Every structure is written in C-alpha cells, then in structure tokens.
Amino acid sequence: MIRAGDTIENPVTGERLVFKQTSAETDGEYVLFECFVQPSGFVAAAHVHPFQQERFQIIEGTVTFKLDGQELEAAPGDCILVPPGMRHKFWNAGDTEVRFACEVRPALQFEQLIETMFSLADDGKTNRKGMPNPLRLAVIARAHFDDVRLPFPPAWMQWVGLALGAPIGRLFGYRATYGIAEERSTRETVPA
Secondary structure, eight states, X not given: OOOTTOXXXXXXXXXXXXXXXXXXXXXXXXXXXXXXXXXXXXXXXOBBOSSOEEEEEEEESOEEEEETTEEEEEOTTOEEEEOTTOOEEXXXXXXXXXXXXXXXXSOTTHHHHHHHHHHHXXXXXXXXXXXXXXXXXXXXXXXXXXXXXXXXXXXXXXXXXXXXXXXXXHHTTOOSOOOOHHHHHHOOOSOO
C-alpha cells in the first residue's frame, strides 16, 4: 500500500514518483505525487484513462507531451490538463531531469497499478519499453480496465482480448498485482 512520502522508481522508463497525498488520505478523490523523469525517460506507452483526469504542473525542466496526436512542450509554470478519454504520453527530450506534480482524479486503483508496473520493471520483468509480457499484461489490464486502456483498438475489442488472455495468464500464475509487500516477499517462480 502506497503512503504519503513513499518513493517508487522505474529503472526502465527513468521515472521516480514521490507520493504527496494518497487515495486513502483523500477518500479516493485523488492521488497527488511529484514525478522526476531522467533525460530520455518516458511513460511506458500512450494510453487513456476512461474515467480519470490527470493534471500536470511543470516545476523544473521541459516535458514533451503528445495529446491526441498533437505534440507540445511544457515548461516550468505550465499546467497540462488531460481529461478522461484523451490519448496521451510524455517524455523528457532534454539533457536534465524534469520534475512535475501530477494529480489523478478520482484515484480509483491508480496507486496499485503504478506500484505493480514499477515493481515489475524494478525486478526485470518488463521489456525495454516498460511493458510486461502479453499474458501478464492481460491479467493486469483486465483488473485495471477502469484505470487505463490503450488508445486503440476500441474498448470493446480490448475487453474481448483481455477476457480471453487474462484467464490464460492466471493459469501461468500471473496476478493483477505485483510489488505489494506480502507478494514480493514470496517472489514469483513463473517465467518473465
């Protein structure tokens, strides 16, 4: 469980998150964290949050965003609001670390999803883009379908694919969460 003050890192994507307010503290209204992105660091994939809004407040450095196909650079003082359903991704194209505050509203299961994805990367269980193997991803994505989706194919098509792939992934021993203290202490014995 993520708590205010906790820091998690993704060595593959070059992101480090420091949590300021958690869903437990805000009764699920939002989660607030600072994100530090190393040069050439990036969010794992273009995605949409069907029911969540993200607000990025740039503090240091320049962050490049791609929002519904349009690229823009955000500098200190800029605020980028990503409404539910908007395709987006970001990366650090500069030579210095960037820092921004990010608020995700409502929180839903965002913290659990981020902890899972960052922990998998930290344990070497993702590819160079920060994504786990397709069967593990199907299990995670089905459990977090209200938190995050791919921008394509259509949501109904993704749901059908996940409904088929997730049970197979579970047969291989994959679970929707990874990195939570009790699960990491037992360490998985299934292939990455």
